[in-house]
Amino acid sequence: MGNGTSIGRVRGLGAAHSGSHHWLVIRYTAIGSMLLTVWFGVSILLLPNLGHATVLEWLARPVPATAMALFILVNIWHARLGIQVVIEDYVHEHANKFAAITALNLLSFAGAAFGLFCVIRLALGGA
Amino acid sequence: MAQAGTRNRPLSPHLQIWGWGPGMASSILHRVTGVGATVGIGVLLWWLGALLAGPEAYATFTGLATSWYGLVVLVGVSWSVIAHAVTGIRHFVLDIGAGYELDANNRWATICTVLGFVLTGLFWALLLYR
Numbered sequence: 001m002g003n004g005t006s007i008g009r010v011r012g013l014g015a016a017h018s019g020s021h022h023w024l025v026i027r028y029t030a031i032g033s034m035l036l037t038v039w040f041g042v043s044i045l046l047l048p049n050l051g052h053a054t055v056l057e058w059l060a061r062p063v064p065a066t067a068m069a070l071f072i073l074v075n076i077w078h079a080r081l082g083i084q085v086v087i088e089d090y091v092h093e094h095a096n097k098f099a100a101i102t103a104l105n106l107l108s109f110a111g112a113a114f115g116l117f118c119v120i121r122l123a124l125g126g127a
Numbered sequence: 128m129a130q131a132g133t134r135n136r137p138l139s140p141h142l143q144i145w146g147w148g149p150g151m152a153s154s155i156l157h158r159v160t161g162v163g164a165t166v167g168i169g170v171l172l173w174w175l176g177a178l179l180a181g182p183e184a185y186a187t188f189t190g191l192a193t194s195w196y197g198l199v200v201l202v203g204v205s206w207s208v209i210a211h212a213v214t215g216i217r218h219f220v221l222d223i224g225a226g227y228e229l230d231a232n233n234r235w236a237t238i239c240t241v242l243g244f245v246l247t248g249l250f251w252a253l254l255l256y257r
Contacts, residue, residue, distance in 0.1 A: 034212055052186075122175070
């Protein structure tokens, strides 16, 4: 892109001295999310109906269960990084920003744990 | 030196006076749909939880999901996911340094925004008339 000084480009650091890794992980998780979102969308369209028994039987199979677990993880990971950027852009007061990022982290991990718990219970015939 | 010329300096144009263009609309839409898609994760977890809780809880979920306000949320979430994916692909192209010429940028920003609506309509048409 040709922006910045040569030494700045070698170091790979902007004014904030971090962020390149965050930027890259957003892209990596975006690719995973797109693949799994296509899987999810096509699966929903191919299921004969969305009744309880049908969906239960579908998610009890190994590949759909694995894909659903990955679908939950990659989307929560990607959303966690994206919402962080939104918070950092609009919440300028330090204490509020700290509180918002903390809440985001708690929600992300809680959501991931709950989602994986559901998938495992469904896959192992808990319902 | 540091104080020199700090008064009456021209400010960079902000949202209020920046002329709206397809690129700006697409970029803002990408952020909005990203937040909308995050709401979708909550719906997904609710769906899985209801599935696990049994047929009665699942019936409660589907009752809410197929009500008019439930459908508004589901259509909004599906549009958010699809539109965010399409404008996300646009960002991948911009990341490699392509598509910054004004004509191409305006054209693809418009195409991506329209494609988000078209693909969402296609998804629901396939879902409802399969």
